Amino acid sequence: MNPAIGYTAIVAVALASALIGFYGLRVSRTTSDFYVASRRVRPWWNASAIGGEYLSAASFLGIAGLILLTGSAALWFPIGYTAGYLMLLLFVAAPLRRSGAYTIPDFTEARLESRWARRVTSLLVIVIGWFYIVPQLQGAALTVRITTGLPSWVGSLAVAVIVAVVVAAGGMRSITFVQAFQFWLKLTALAVPVVVLLLAIGGGDPPAQLTRADAFPAAAGPGSLDVYRTVSLMVALLLGTLGLPHVLVRFYTNPDGVAARRTTVIVLVLLSVFYLFPTAFGFLGRAFAPDIAQPGQADALVLVLPDRLIPGPVGQLLTALVIAGAFAAFLSTSSGLVVSLAGVISQDLLGGSVRGFRIAAVASSFVPLVVALATESTGLAGSVGLVFAFTASTLCPMLILGIWWRGLTARGAIAGMTTGAVLSGAAILGGASISALVPEVRPFLEQPAAWTVPLAVLVTVLVSRGDRRGLPRGTDAFLTRLHVPEPERR
Amino acid sequence: MPESTLLAAAAGAAAGALAVAVMLVLRRLVVASKELGTDAEQATYQTLHLASRAAKHLRGGIGEVDATRAGRHLRALLGCESLALVDPAGGVTVEGDEAVRAVAGRLAAEADASGRPQVQRRIRIGVGDTARETDAVAAPIRTDGRPAGAIVAFAAPVRAGLVRATGEVAEWVAAQVELGELDASRAALAEAEVRALRAQISPHFIYNSLNAIASFINTDPAEARELVLEFADFTRYSFRRHGDFTTVAEELRSIDSYLRLERARFGDRLTVTLQIAPEVLSTVVPFLSIQPLVENAVRHGLESKEGGGRITITAGDSGAFAELSVEDDGVGIDPTVLEAALAGGAPGEHVGLRNVDARLRQVYGDEHGLVVETNIGAGTLVRMRVPKSQPGRMAASAESPRPADGRLER
Numbered sequence: 001m002n003p004a005i006g007y008t009a010i011v012a013v014a015l016a017s018a019l020i021g022f023y024g025l026r027v028s029r030t031t032s033d034f035y036v037a038s039r040r041v042r043p044w045w046n047a048s049a050i051g052g053e054y055l056s057a058a059s060f061l062g063i064a065g066l067i068l069l070t071g072s073a074a075l076w077f078p079i080g081y082t083a084g085y086l087m088l089l090l091f092v093a094a095p096l097r098r099s100g101a102y103t104i105p106d107f108t109e110a111r112l113e114s115r116w117a118r119r120v121t122s123l124l125v126i127v128i129g130w131f132y133i134v135p136q137l138q139g140a141a142l143t144v145r146i147t148t149g150l151p152s153w154v155g156s157l158a159v160a161v162i163v164a165v166v167v168a169a170g171g172m173r174s175i176t177f178v179q180a181f182q183f184w185l186k187l188t189a190l191a192v193p194v195v196v197l198l199l200a201i202g203g204g205d206p207p208a209q210l211t212r213a214d215a216f217p218a219a220a221g222p223g224s225l226d227v228y229r230t231v232s233l234m235v236a237l238l239l240g241t242l243g244l245p246h247v248l249v250r251f252y253t254n255p256d257g258v259a260a261r262r263t264t265v266i267v268l269v270l271l272s273v274f275y276l277f278p279t280a281f282g283f284l285g286r287a288f289a290p291d292i293a294q295p296g297q298a299d300a301l302v303l304v305l306p307d308r309l310i311p312g313p314v315g316q317l318l319t320a321l322v323i324a325g326a327f328a329a330f331l332s333t334s335s336g337l338v339v340s341l342a343g344v345i346s347q348d349l350l351g352g353s354v355r356g357f358r359i360a361a362v363a364s365s366f367v368p369l370v371v372a373l374a375t376e377s378t379g380l381a382g383s384v385g386l387v388f389a390f391t392a393s394t395l396c397p398m399l400i401l402g403i404w405w406r407g408l409t410a411r412g413a414i415a416g417m418t419t420g421a422v423l424s425g426a427a428i429l430g431g432a433s434i435s436a437l438v439p440e441v442r443p444f445l446e447q448p449a450a451w452t453v454p455l456a457v458l459v460t461v462l463v464s465r466g467d468r469r470g471l472p473r474g475t476d477a478f479l480t481r482l483h484v485p486e487p488e489r490r
Numbered sequence: 491m492p493e494s495t496l497l498a499a500a501a502g503a504a505a506g507a508l509a510v511a512v513m514l515v516l517r518r519l520v521v522a523s524k525e526l527g528t529d530a531e532q533a534t535y536q537t538l539h540l541a542s543r544a545a546k547h548l549r550g551g552i553g554e555v556d557a558t559r560a561g562r563h564l565r566a567l568l569g570c571e572s573l574a575l576v577d578p579a580g581g582v583t584v585e586g587d588e589a590v591r592a593v594a595g596r597l598a599a600e601a602d603a604s605g606r607p608q609v610q611r612r613i614r615i616g617v618g619d620t621a622r623e624t625d626a627v628a629a630p631i632r633t634d635g636r637p638a639g640a641i642v643a644f645a646a647p648v649r650a651g652l653v654r655a656t657g658e659v660a661e662w663v664a665a666q667v668e669l670g671e672l673d674a675s676r677a678a679l680a681e682a683e684v685r686a687l688r689a690q691i692s693p694h695f696i697y698n699s700l701n702a703i704a705s706f707i708n709t710d711p712a713e714a715r716e717l718v719l720e721f722a723d724f725t726r727y728s729f730r731r732h733g734d735f736t737t738v739a740e741e742l743r744s745i746d747s748y749l750r751l752e753r754a755r756f757g758d759r760l761t762v763t764l765q766i767a768p769e770v771l772s773t774v775v776p777f778l779s780i781q782p783l784v785e786n787a788v789r790h791g792l793e794s795k796e797g798g799g800r801i802t803i804t805a806g807d808s809g810a811f812a813e814l815s816v817e818d819d820g821v822g823i824d825p826t827v828l829e830a831a832l833a834g835g836a837p838g839e840h841v842g843l844r845n846v847d848a849r850l851r852q853v854y855g856d857e858h859g860l861v862v863e864t865n866i867g868a869g870t871l872v873r874m875r876v877p878k879s880q881p882g883r884m885a886a887s888a889e890s891p892r893p894a895d896g897r898l899e900r
Contacts, residue, residue, distance in 0.1 A: 041768040041769070041771070045768075099881050100774065100879070100880055100881040100882075100883065100884065101879050101881045102810055102877075102878040102879030103810065103879065106810075106879040106881060107881070109881075110881030110882065175769065175807065176767075176768055176769055252769075252772065252878065253768065253769050253772065254772070255737075255739070255771070255772050339809065342809060343809040343810040344810075346809060346810070347809075347810050352810065352811065352877070354808065357808065357809045374499075429500050469558055469559055469562075478881075481884070
């Protein structure tokens with residue numbers, strides 16, 4: 001592959017993101033546009049921004065790679081990633097917007113009236129954010145290695161530095177437009193190559209490397225699904241989306257609960273459209289590039305396939321587009337996460353000053369960098385799936401019960417979040433060593449959500465029940481505020 | 491194996507944290523045991539501790555939830571078997587044996603009537619097999635001479651010490667309830683202060699606007715009509731009664747109306763630039779907190795400057811905060827004069843700035859006051875920083891739509 005294409009695409013996307021971030025707001029308006037300026041963000045814009053922030057390396061590279069590796073089981077990932085928004089729509093979006101809280105820790109404190117519950121939530125949000133950034137940096141490492149031939153660490157370092165500098169310098173002030181731009185860039189960067197590739201192979205040239213039966217064996221089909229793993233994965237993905245710090249922050253941009261719901265519906269549509277394309281890439285890969293179906297390699301499928309199928313300038317152009325899209329994915333997800341993490345860290349630890357925000361922004365990009373450099377990626381979709389499992393077992397029970405159950409107390413929430421964190425954390429970090437000793441528990445440790453989430457909910461409910469005196473005083477007023485629709489705005 | 495390295499690192503960190511925690515707990519135990527002192531001192535500490543824990547639940551009066559929480563500590567304080575707190579309306583909260591609930595109300599009423607602690611011996615409580623006899627002492631809680639409830643302690647038998655202690659505790663509870671009332675009235679005062687500070691529409695502005703409109707009536711009736719409607723919009727927003735908070739978007743809309751009226755007077759001499767990040771439009775801010783800054787820029791910055799000038803309004807997103815600023819390139823303000831005005835000196839010019847500054851400090855704390863950069867001839871920049879997250883406050887919604895005159899969809 002020609003390294004010049006890689007360099008050009010990466011530099012162009014990095015520059016474009018930084019420029020829109022810094023100058024997007026500088027487009028001054030004269031008074032005649034006053035009304036336009038004071039117009040709130042339309043659900044369409046906000047939905048694109050949420051999509052831009054949400055579609056990470058796991059969606060852009062990971063899904064196609066996983067389909068190439070494991071076949072139809074991997075299809076559950078795009079389904080889960082999208083359907084998570086259905087849960088968000090049904091249970092969380094509108095009440096959370098009405099709460100007036102900006103972050104999950106803010107919500108916890110307002111709902112449970114407890115500083116300790118807030119601290120535990122903040123800690124979890126920070127841990128989740130850090131571990132969500134790690135796969136982004138690993139994806140960048142992979143992309144840089146495959147497309148430019150530079151060592152892997154260059155990619156991780158570059159993304160971490162760009163994100164830290166842009167966020168710390170205040171370049172994310174009009175983040176909605178940056179993220180919306182990134183979504184459409186990502187969609188184009190996958191959709192155009194897929195269409196061109198399909199047109200090319202429709203002509204029969206080049207021929208598939210495997211026959212239909214070899215490329216899509218019945219063993220990798222839906223008939224051979226492991227029920228436990230599938231259910232557990234779906235629990236993790238459906239409920240994990242509810243607790244993602246960077247997604248919930250975006251809902252604050254909506255003026256009211258109704259707009260929050262409308263935005264969520266549009267996000268569902270946008271994501272459904274987007275996930276058609278990585279899936280198509282995965283299927284093409286099974287037939288045309290079976291040789292890269294190895295762990296650690298497969299995630300590069302999206303990057304190498306266009307050049308393979310259409311050699312020459314057209315293929316190189318498509319490759320450049322895909323690289324640009326991939327970098328947009330790493331940058332947008334990481335910067336969205338860093339902005340929300342820096343907000344939480346600076347507010348809870350550094351007093352909420354501007355300087356504190358900068359320090360926090362740098363810290364929240366470099367801690368994941370260290371982890372990313374110290375570990376090897378075994379599959380982007382899988383590692384993001386584990387972060388979802390952790391989120392589902394910790395923040396999700398607190399959020400859902402906090403919104404829908406008046407009996408929740410601070411002690412119950414803390415106990416539930418701790419239980420979820422310890423159990424799922426142990427399963428994720430120690431799973432490999434434990435299942436080496438006791439092989440029977442391997443599936444339960446690899447996909448822990450199906451048992452950790454119910455346990456966390458159970459502990460939350462039981463401790464809250466036993467702590468009736470601990471009911472926050474403002475529960476009724478707060479829940480009323482969450483659930484009563486706002487009066488119609490003009 | 492990087493996986494195992496990570497695992498080892500995580501395990502190491504966890505073990506380290508655990509070790510530190512154990513050390514801290516041990517150290518605390520050692521220090522605590524050294525300082526405990528004699529039995530009498532310990533008893534004093536214990537009593538004070540229980541009293542301080544109960545105190546925070548009594549500040550809100552003897553409501554049901556608070557009484558439940560305070561009752562636990564009060565029972566431990568008195569060392570009685572069961573304890574009932576009776577509020578002035580007759581509601582009973584029992585800590586201990588639920589069977590005493592039936593008689594607590596009667597005992598409290600008797601104590602209230604006499605105004606002194608009352609002892610009753612051999613009261614039958616419970617029904618059937620579990621029925622038994624016990625003694626009780628009831629003491630009235632009086633604040634400002636008014637009955638605020640009663641406290642009833644049950645023990646078998648009631649000794650003189652308990653009677654005395656119950657009377658003392660009742661007086662102490664009364665003092666706490668009074669303190670709570672003081673807190674409440676202080677909060678109400680602060681709220682009233684914020685209301686009183688709510689910016690007033692300036693008489694100058696009304697006079698100037700009406701003059702400007704009058705000058706258009708003959709020459710350009712259509713423009714005059716527009717301006718009258720604008721004036722109506724602006725005054726309706728400014729005079730509205732309900733809600734102390736609004737959103738940045740609503741505030742900007744009122745600034746738009748205000749500036750249209752001012753431009754009727756200034757003509758081309760007034761240019762306005764806006765840089766608004768849409769993320770902050772939903773942020774809740776105190777009602778009329780940005781418009782006075784713009785008015786200050788027009789009246790004190792640009793009105794006396796030849797050739798008019800430019801006003802720049804920005805609203806930016808900064809993590810968990812929204813940053814709002816109003817800048818003009820007018821004549822500027824003498825910093826010493828401004829300092830005196832903000833410190834609350836003679837009410838004169840810049841009363842608008844002082845008003846906004848005072849309200850921001852009142853609502854968000856001293857670190858969120860206005861930041862003003864200015865000097866004579868150097869223009870003025872006024873900034874404020876408002877937290878986005880304000881779960882306790884709700885922006886009053888926009889009022890009912892305007893009458894259908896075709897101006898709704900601009």
